[in-house]
Amino acid sequence: MLTSAGGLVGTYLIKHFRETTDYRIVAVDCNELCPAKLNADVFYLVPRVNEDGFAEKINQIFQVENCDALIPVSSYDVKFFSENREKFPMRLLIIEKELNNILNNKETCYPYLNLIGINTPLIYKTTEEVVFPCVIKPKQSSGTKNTEVLFNIEDLDYYTKKFNNYLLCEFLEGDEYTVDCLFDWNGKALGYNPRQRQKTVSGGSVISRNSFSEDVREIIEAFEKTGKIIGPVNFQYKRKNGVPIIFDVNTRLPSGGLPLTVKSGFDIPNLMIRLLLQLSVDSWDRDESMDGLTMIRFYDELFIKS
Numbered sequence: 001m002l003t004s005a006g007g008l009v010g011t012y013l014i015k016h017f018r019e020t021t022d023y024r025i026v027a028v029d030c031n032e033l034c035p036a037k038l039n040a041d042v043f044y045l046v047p048r049v050n051e052d053g054f055a056e057k058i059n060q061i062f063q064v065e066n067c068d069a070l071i072p073v074s075s076y077d078v079k080f081f082s083e084n085r086e087k088f089p090m091r092l093l094i095i096e097k098e099l100n101n102i103l104n105n106k107e108t109c110y111p112y113l114n115l116i117g118i119n120t121p122l123i124y125k126t127t128e129e130v131v132f133p134c135v136i137k138p139k140q141s142s143g144t145k146n147t148e149v150l151f152n153i154e155d156l157d158y159y160t161k162k163f164n165n166y167l168l169c170e171f172l173e174g175d176e177y178t179v180d181c182l183f184d185w186n187g188k189a190l191g192y193n194p195r196q197r198q199k200t201v202s203g204g205s206v207i208s209r210n211s212f213s214e215d216v217r218e219i220i221e222a223f224e225k226t227g228k229i230i231g232p233v234n235f236q237y238k239r240k241n242g243v244p245i246i247f248d249v250n251t252r253l254p255s256g257g258l259p260l261t262v263k264s265g266f267d268i269p270n271l272m273i274r275l276l277l278q279l280s281v282d283s284w285d286r287d288e289s290m291d292g293l294t295m296i297r298f299y300d301e302l303f304i305k306s
Contacts, residue, residue, distance in 0.1 A: 001026040001067045003058065004049075004074035006034025008204065009253055013073070013269055014039045016262060020270060026065045028058065035302055049080045055087040062090060069276040071253075071269070078252045079104065091276055093185075093231040095251050103249045106167055107139045117222045119245045122170035127156060133171040136163060145203070172238040172245055178205065179216055180234045180254050180261040182268045184275060187227040189220050191284030193261040197236070198294075204256030205295070210264055212291040216244060232268055260295035 002010050005027035014036060017023050027040035030048045037043040044061050047054045062070060070090050072078045081092050082100040094100065102108045110120040124130045130150075136159050137147040146163055149171060150156050160166070181192040194214040199207035216237075223229040236248040253268065254261070261268060266284045274281045 001028065001058075001062055001065070001070045002036070002040075003028050003046075003070070003072050003077045005029050005036040005040065005043075006031055007074065009255055009258065010073045011035045011039070012259055013071070013253075016259075016269055020267070021273075023273075024065075026061065026067055028061060033304075038302065038304070049074075049076050054080070055084060059088060069273055071272060071276075073253065075104065075250060075252050091278075093272055093275055095230050095233075096228065099226075099228050100251050103251055105140050106137065106169075106248075109249055113246055113249070116226060118219055119240075119243055121172060121245055121247050124168040124170075127160065127168070130156060130168055131170070132156075135169045135171050136160070136166050137169060138163070139165050139167055169247070172240060172247065174238045174240075176236060176238055177211060177214055177244075178208070178234055178236050178254060178257055179214075179219075180232075180257060180266070180268065181220065181223075182232050182266075182271055183223070183229045184281065185230060187224055187229050189224055189283075190271060190281060191266045191286070192216065192220055193264055193266050193286070195257050195260055197257070200256065205254075205260075206256060206297040207294065208257040208260050209294040210260065210291055212286065212288065214244075219244065219246070232272065256297070257295065259297070260293065263295070264290040264293060 002013055004010055006029035014025055014027065017025055025040045026042050027036035028044045028046045029036055030046060032045045046057045072081045078094050081088060082094050082097045085092060102112050110123060113120050133149050133151050135149055148159055150159060176197045177194055178197055179192050179194045182190045184190055194211050194216055195208045196211045197205045197208055232253045234250050234254040235246050237244040237246045265287055271281055
């Protein structure tokens with residue numbers, strides 16, 4: 001079962017499972033006008049994740065369809081499942097509630113990362129501390145919504161009045177990278193794929209390039225030492241004086257570059273299924289010939305007549 005299956009990631013997962021497995025795919029979404037309705041074996045319209053009846057409906061479908069595994073696709077789903085784990089009888093390859101909430105709020109995420117030895121951008125505690133350019137971003141968000149670069153005091157005045165519940169952070173120059181990871185039940189990384197984000201739309205990569213020269217092993221080891229990072233995780237960073245500075249952590253499947261990582265041999269979706277089914281899983285040894293492989297995503301169209 002795939003929840004929030006109608007979006008970009010869900011659409012890709014259905015396509016990928018179709019091409020690589022004989023799984024029967026049950027897709028659910030709160031909007032029936034989506035590719036999942038046509039491409040999955042069966043589709044169910046369900047309430048939004050924050051509406052009454054969502055958990056009950058998911059459990060009902062899971063039982064009726066005799067599903068073996070469930071993957072929460074969106075960050076909203078992961079948050080809900082982690083906070084309401086006791087409502088769901090199936091195994092869930094997601095981080096526990098407390099840590100998931102810490103990592104999904106930059107006000108708590110940055111201090112936590114610093115505590116385990118990972119560098120993050122400087123947070124300006126008052127507007128008087130700000131050095132321009134700086135970045136204003138929501139404490140909790142998905143994608144790049146309401147994230148702006150501020151260049152002067154006029155920008156600062158405008159956006160601090162326009163936005164609520166925000167952080168003012170150090171602006172980082174240079175190339176932006178994402179690292180796609182998968183951690184097993186014991187918090188061990190099964191692999192990680194660093195890629196340069198060359199073009200993004202709404203926070204997701206549409207042009208991305210493998211960059212194996214990026215050495216982030218120390219960051220992966222810092223995550224592993226906690227023993228608490230479980231499931232699919234991706235993080236984004238830029239370098240400052242050669243040091244990677246993480247500015248975002250997502251406790252879900254990547255929204256843009258997942259196809260590139262899978263094409264490179266790190267099949268995170270199918271590895272997740274094996275973990276959920278408690279089957280043996282080997283760590284991924286990357287193929288150096290895939291260094292520099294570039295993904296270009298584009299839109300396609302479906303037409304239906306009701």
